[in-house]
Amino acid sequence: MLQEASLGVELRTEPFVLNFGPQHPSTHGVFRMRVTLDGEVIMDVEPIFGYLHRGIEKLAEGRTYTQNIPFTDRMDYLASMVNNFAYVLAVEKLAGIEVPERAEYLRVIMAELMRISRLLMSVGFLTNELGAMMTPLLYMYREREKILDFYDMVCGQRLTYNYMRIGGVSHDIPPEFLPAVKKFVREMPGFVDEYDQLLKENEIVLARTKGVGVLPADVAINNSCSGPLLRASGVKWDIRKADPYSVYDRFDFDIPTGTVGDVYDRYRVRIEEMRQSVRILEQAIEQLPPGDICAKVPNLIRPPKGEAYGHIEAPTGELGFYLVSDGSIAPYRFRVRPPELINLTVLREISLGWKVADLIVIFGSIDIALGEVDR
Amino acid sequence: MNAWDYIVDLFANVRADWLEFLYDHGLASSLIVFLDSLIGITLMLMFVFPIVIIFIWLERRFIAWMQLRPGPNRCGPFGLLQPVADAIKVLVKELIMPAKGDKVVHWVAPAVLFFSALMVFAVIPIGKGELGALADLNIGILYIVAIGSLGVFAIFMAGWSSNNKYALLGAMRAVAQLVSYEVPMVLSIVGVVLIAGSLQMSRIVDQQTIPFILLQPLGFLIYFLGAMTELNRSPMDQIEAESELTTGYFTEYSGMKFATFFLAEYVNTLAVAAIVTTLFLGGWKGPFFPVWAWFVVKLFIVFLVILWMRATLIRVRIDQIMAFSWKFLLPMALINLFITGAEVLVWEEWMSGWASFPWPFMFVNWAIAAVLILLWSRLFFKLGGGRVEVGEVWARYSQGYGVNPQAPVP
Numbered sequence: 001m002l003q004e005a006s007l008g009v010e011l012r013t014e015p016f017v018l019n020f021g022p023q024h025p026s027t028h029g030v031f032r033m034r035v036t037l038d039g040e041v042i043m044d045v046e047p048i049f050g051y052l053h054r055g056i057e058k059l060a061e062g063r064t065y066t067q068n069i070p071f072t073d074r075m076d077y078l079a080s081m082v083n084n085f086a087y088v089l090a091v092e093k094l095a096g097i098e099v100p101e102r103a104e105y106l107r108v109i110m111a112e113l114m115r116i117s118r119l120l121m122s123v124g125f126l127t128n129e130l131g132a133m134m135t136p137l138l139y140m141y142r143e144r145e146k147i148l149d150f151y152d153m154v155c156g157q158r159l160t161y162n163y164m165r166i167g168g169v170s171h172d173i174p175p176e177f178l179p180a181v182k183k184f185v186r187e188m189p190g191f192v193d194e195y196d197q198l199l200k201e202n203e204i205v206l207a208r209t210k211g212v213g214v215l216p217a218d219v220a221i222n223n224s225c226s227g228p229l230l231r232a233s234g235v236k237w238d239i240r241k242a243d244p245y246s247v248y249d250r251f252d253f254d255i256p257t258g259t260v261g262d263v264y265d266r267y268r269v270r271i272e273e274m275r276q277s278v279r280i281l282e283q284a285i286e287q288l289p290p291g292d293i294c295a296k297v298p299n300l301i302r303p304p305k306g307e308a309y310g311h312i313e314a315p316t317g318e319l320g321f322y323l324v325s326d327g328s329i330a331p332y333r334f335r336v337r338p339p340e341l342i343n344l345t346v347l348r349e350i351s352l353g354w355k356v357a358d359l360i361v362i363f364g365s366i367d368i369a370l371g372e373v374d375r
Numbered sequence: 376m377n378a379w380d381y382i383v384d385l386f387a388n389v390r391a392d393w394l395e396f397l398y399d400h401g402l403a404s405s406l407i408v409f410l411d412s413l414i415g416i417t418l419m420l421m422f423v424f425p426i427v428i429i430f431i432w433l434e435r436r437f438i439a440w441m442q443l444r445p446g447p448n449r450c451g452p453f454g455l456l457q458p459v460a461d462a463i464k465v466l467v468k469e470l471i472m473p474a475k476g477d478k479v480v481h482w483v484a485p486a487v488l489f490f491s492a493l494m495v496f497a498v499i500p501i502g503k504g505e506l507g508a509l510a511d512l513n514i515g516i517l518y519i520v521a522i523g524s525l526g527v528f529a530i531f532m533a534g535w536s537s538n539n540k541y542a543l544l545g546a547m548r549a550v551a552q553l554v555s556y557e558v559p560m561v562l563s564i565v566g567v568v569l570i571a572g573s574l575q576m577s578r579i580v581d582q583q584t585i586p587f588i589l590l591q592p593l594g595f596l597i598y599f600l601g602a603m604t605e606l607n608r609s610p611m612d613q614i615e616a617e618s619e620l621t622t623g624y625f626t627e628y629s630g631m632k633f634a635t636f637f638l639a640e641y642v643n644t645l646a647v648a649a650i651v652t653t654l655f656l657g658g659w660k661g662p663f664f665p666v667w668a669w670f671v672v673k674l675f676i677v678f679l680v681i682l683w684m685r686a687t688l689i690r691v692r693i694d695q696i697m698a699f700s701w702k703f704l705l706p707m708a709l710i711n712l713f714i715t716g717a718e719v720l721v722w723e724e725w726m727s728g729w730a731s732f733p734w735p736f737m738f739v740n741w742a743i744a745a746v747l748i749l750l751w752s753r754l755f756f757k758l759g760g761g762r763v764e765v766g767e768v769w770a771r772y773s774q775g776y777g778v779n780p781q782a783p784v785p
Contacts, residue, residue, distance in 0.1 A: 016540065018540045018541075018544075024621065025617055025618055025621060026618040026619070040544070040548075040693060040694075127689060128618060129618045130618075130689040130690060131609065131610065131612070131616065131617075131618060131689045131690020131691075132609075132688070132689040132690075133438065133609055133685055133686055134442060135438075135441060135442050135686050135687065138442040138443055138444060139442075139443065142443060202688075202689070204610060204688055204689050204690075204691055205689060207691065207692075207695055208689065208690075208691065208692060208695075355692060355693065355694065356544070356619055356620075357613075357616070357619050357690070357692045357693065358692065360618055360619050
């Protein structure tokens with residue numbers, strides 16, 4: 001394309017439309033992209049979603065506050081624990097419930113383990129979309145398995161946990177949990193180095209990701225992007241620091257940022273965030289106090305009339321729940337701020353002019369789970 | 376001849392017995408030649424198919440081992456019967472013909488690819504004499520190059536007749552990619568031909584008192600990379616590109632038609648391994664063990680290297696792979712050809728009395744290969760090797776493609 005322009009010769013072919021998805025190996029579920037192509041070059045991308053729409057927001061209005069927790073598990077199914085966390089935070093804000101300190105720490109431990117697991121999946125699937133034959137992904141599955149085993153210990157589930165409760169958490173940790181997590185925290189930096197060794201300076205990875213799909217900081221902010229996508233563009237914005245919730249103000253950690261905002265920076269930011277999560281885990285385990293794991297709350301919570309917005313830093317961005325109460329046992333309005341859907345809105349802008357192969361990589365670097373995009 | 380010797384030279388002995396049998400019954404000599412080639416083809420298939428089946432099994436187990444998973448282990452000992460189970464599964468599947476596809480071309484394409492892959496084995500020598508090539512052509516290499524490039528037709532036929540945009544994109548990539556890789560690949564073979572002084576496969580093996588990889592490191596590298604691309608193997612599998620084009624040119628194929636493509640791919644891999652073995656690794660030559668054993672062992676070593684690359688590396692983009700061919704491999708191949716030609720001339724004119732083999736050139740060529748690769752890998756991206764710098768991205772924005780954040784979308 002560039003060469004054509006410099007030669008001054010117009011070699012245009014007729015554009016044609018190609019449907020990526022909804023059934024496609026690298027659309028992360030049932031996402032569809034209606035792509036207009038000029039040869040291999042992308043002229044237009046139209047994202048089409050809603051294939052997994054279950055109407056969670058409407059369904060939630062007919063159920064009690066506690067009954068809604070399992071719905072949140074099914075949004076970003078790769079980070080269920082974090083979704084629980086954001087929702088119970090919003091309800092606690094609405095009802096004015098104080099959470100015991102031990103529960104806060106347990107929540108942070110679970111959320112950070114979840115973040116590591118989710119970021120492993122992001123990076124793993126990104127390498128898959130770059131064309132690796134599953135190898136890096138399966139190495140990352142090895143660590144994710146360990147994290148899922150921890151959750152299995154605590155709440156008996158491996159994918160949809162339903163662990164957090166309004167006012168605390170559902171189960172206390174078993175005695176074998178902490179030694180296992182300590183071992184994991186000790187080993188994890190080594191494993192992160194291992195992935196980095198494979199990918200960081202690999203010439204093909206550099207050639208495929210450097211400078212590809214650049215998202216300038218102003219565009220990212222204008223599109224309300226958040227999470228690693230925003231931080232890779234050089235904006236130091238993390239809800240854990242900007243508006244500390246739970247006990248995050250007691251931990252010492254950094255916010256990794258990129259400089260350019262290309263696919264490579266997003267990959268680097270995700271890898272660094274894993275290291276920071278390990279740091280938070282170390283401190284949280286050390287400071288974990290004894291005590292109750294759940295506040296005394298009635299079975300049927302009737303928050304006073306009003307509204308509340310609880311938001312947290314999910315692995316993919318700012319996940320928020322906006323709840324309106326009319327004083328009954330069910331929320332009057334249940335609205336989610338889905339980070340992945342909002343991040344997805346920049347897809348068209350950053351993938352125009354690139355090749356088909358790059359579109360897949362850029363899409364993978366935005367990192368969505370369709371459960372949350374469609375809800 | 377005892378039983379063990381008979382088994383060791385099984386193929387050759389069966390053929391000899393068969394010919395003896397025909398002569399005893401007084402058949403016309405032209406008919407005997409015909410029947411002889413028929414048994415030759417059968418024996419060739421008997422050699423190719425078991426190895427292909429082991430290849431399929433080995434690929435799955437080896438990559439599984441690299442990826443921390445067990446791999447197929449349910450069918451038979453160590454999952455050895457997995458290819459058989461796969462074959463049975465694939466045979467009973469429905470053959471789907473896409474609507475508005477070109478039916479004849481769609482059916483013919485797998486057969487063309489399969490036979491173009493299989494025909495290469497006609498000139499590959501597994502040993503001396505009776506174990507030699509089925510047809511030891513005096514233009515053996517030329518034949519391999521010619522037959523090898525037939526596969527592009529089959530791939531394009533499959534992509535075109537499928538009436539599917541993924542398949543068409545894959546086929547277009549295939550044509551661009553395979554045609555451009557043919558050039559450095561052939562040029563790298565010429566180096567071997569110059570040293571051996573013959574196009575005949577058996578002569579080339581005879582000439583290798585030591586394997587030619589020691590004399591032609593650069594030629595080996597170029598041929599191997601080019602051949603990897605011809606095989607559509609990761610990291611050069613843009614033609615299939617699972618994460619982009621689902622499976623590329625054979626997206627619309629199912630059942631036995633798909634299996635034929637699948638088999639052809641492995642036969643092609645085997646063919647490339649055989650060619651690499653014959654041209655660069657000394658063919659069937661080796662001490663102690665029977666010649667066919669050496670040949671098979673070398674085949675498997677080449678195959679494992681291919682698998683290793685497949686399990687480790689990620690895919691390069693189509694423009695990068697084209698740039699790699701034209702800006703990296705082609706100049707390298709030309710330099711290699713020039714140096715080899717000069718060396719052959721020097722050896723034959725002035726130095727032939729020194730030794731039976733051009734030892735000094737071995738060190739010279741390795742040094743040249745190392746220096747060239749280092750130099751070119753520094754230079755490659757400056758020449759536009761496909762890596763995009765960020766400044767260039769902004770330049771691209773201003774050209775109308777893509778979005779300038781400050782300007783409305785065209």
